[in-house]
Amino acid sequence: MRHHILMTLCAAAIGLAGCEEPTGEAQVERALKDLNVVDENNLNDVMLTVGDPNEAVRYFAGANASDPGRIDLQRGLAKSLVRARRNTEAIAAWQQVVANEEAQEIDSVDLADAYVRNNQWDEAAATLNTVPPTYETFKRYRLEAMVADSRQQWDKADSFYQTASELTTRPATVYNNWGFSKLTRGDYSDAERLFLDALRFNGTMFTAKNNLVLARGAQRNYTIPVVPMTQTERARLMHTMALAAIKQNDVTIGKSLLNDAINTHPQYFEEAVLALEALENNVTN
Numbered sequence: 299m300r301h302h303i304l305m306t307l308c309a310a311a312i313g314l315a316g317c318e319e320p321t322g323e324a325q326v327e328r329a330l331k332d333l334n335v336v337d338e339n340n341l342n343d344v345m346l347t348v349g350d351p352n353e354a355v356r357y358f359a360g361a362n363a364s365d366p367g368r369i370d371l372q373r374g375l376a377k378s379l380v381r382a383r384r385n386t387e388a389i390a391a392w393q394q395v396v397a398n399e400e401a402q403e404i405d406s407v408d409l410a411d412a413y414v415r416n417n418q419w420d421e422a423a424a425t426l427n428t429v430p431p432t433y434e435t436f437k438r439y440r441l442e443a444m445v446a447d448s449r450q451q452w453d454k455a456d457s458f459y460q461t462a463s464e465l466t467t468r469p470a471t472v473y474n475n476w477g478f479s480k481l482t483r484g485d486y487s488d489a490e491r492l493f494l495d496a497l498r499f500n501g502t503m504f505t506a507k508n509n510l511v512l513a514r515g516a517q518r519n520y521t522i523p524v525v526p527m528t529q530t531e532r533a534r535l536m537h538t539m540a541l542a543a544i545k546q547n548d549v550t551i552g553k554s555l556l557n558d559a560i561n562t563h564p565q566y567f568e569e570a571v572l573a574l575e576a577l578e579n580n581v582t583n
Contacts, residue, residue: 342374351381369400376408385416403433410441419448436465440472447479455479470500474509481513489513494525501526504534511535515542520551533563537570544577553577 342361345354358375365371376391392409395401406429413422423445429438443458459476463469477492493510496503510523520543522535540555556574560567 342370346374346377346381351378351383354378355382355384367398369395369398372398373405376412380408380412380415383415385412388412389416389418403429404435407433407435407438407441411437414441414444419445423449434461434465436462436472439465440475443472443479444475447475452479452483468499470496470503470506472496473499474503474506477506477513478509481509481516484516486513486516490517494523497525504531507531507535508538511538512542515539515546518546518548520548520555529562529564533559533567533570536562537567537573540570540573549577 342358345357355375355378358371358378361371362368362375372391372395376388376395379385379388379391389409389412392405392412395405396409398405406425410422410425410429413419413425422441426438426442426445439458439462443455443462446452446455446458456476459472459479463472463476466472473492473496477489477496480486480489480492490510490513493506493513496506497510500506507523507525507527510525514521514523515538520539522532522539527535536555536559540552540559543549543555544552553574556570556577559570560574563570
């Protein structure tokens with residue numbers, strides 16, 4: 299009797315195992331599919347930071363062709379085109395993302411960014427106007443400020459720059475852009491202050507150092523600012539200061555600064571040498 303019961307239980311167990319086999323296969327397939335998605339997402343992340351952006355463009359273009367309609371792949375292609383500085387193509391790619399039913403506010407902001415990179419300011423403004431005012435991010439307000447700058451709407455630009463600077467822990471680029479805006483308006487002392495603010499948050503930003511020299515030179519202050527710099531950077535900043543002095547007819551100071559730049563640079567400083575030769579030839583003639 300016990301033998302019969304045991305055989306019956308074994309048969310039942312085998313039967314149940316047989317019935318569950320398809321379910322087990324489905325579970326394995328789902329697990330493998332999930333694993334593939336994870337691996338693919340990791341690969342997508344890697345491709346977005348790969349050294350050659352054109353390689354990333356090829357990867358995401360192929361992925362989009364194989365699996366059209368996926369917004370993550372569309373975003374990857376658009377971001378890669380921006381990194382590759384293929385601005386016109388990037389605009390078209392971001393337009394496709396924005397048209398996707400899964401698009402979010404950030405996608406419209408990225409489309410506006412692509413327009414700005416292509417100097418299409420009206421299109422950038424129109425795109426930003428479609429973003430709800432409740433969507434408040436650093437990138438949105440930085441772009442709003444740049445658009446206002448392009449239209450010489452200085453009060454709006456200042457307000458947007460201020461807001462953008464408060465929405466990030468790394469506002470160096472905002473202060474640099476804001477300072478350059480002040481520089482173009484002729485507000486040199488405010489520009490100088492903002493470039494110093496940019497360098498306070500990022501002491502390696504050479505663009506801000508160069509802009510700072512231009513702001514000081516415009517005020518006829520021809521001393522090199524006390525900020526962290528390499529020897530090569532110091533020579534380049536002297537060259538910039540020299541050109542600013544010459545532009546304001548302070549030729550003797552400009553000539554002296556060019557000599558200092560040539561002597562300071564650790565290598566042959568061709569730009570400064572040519573500028574000095576042109577200046578001396580002009581004086582001689």
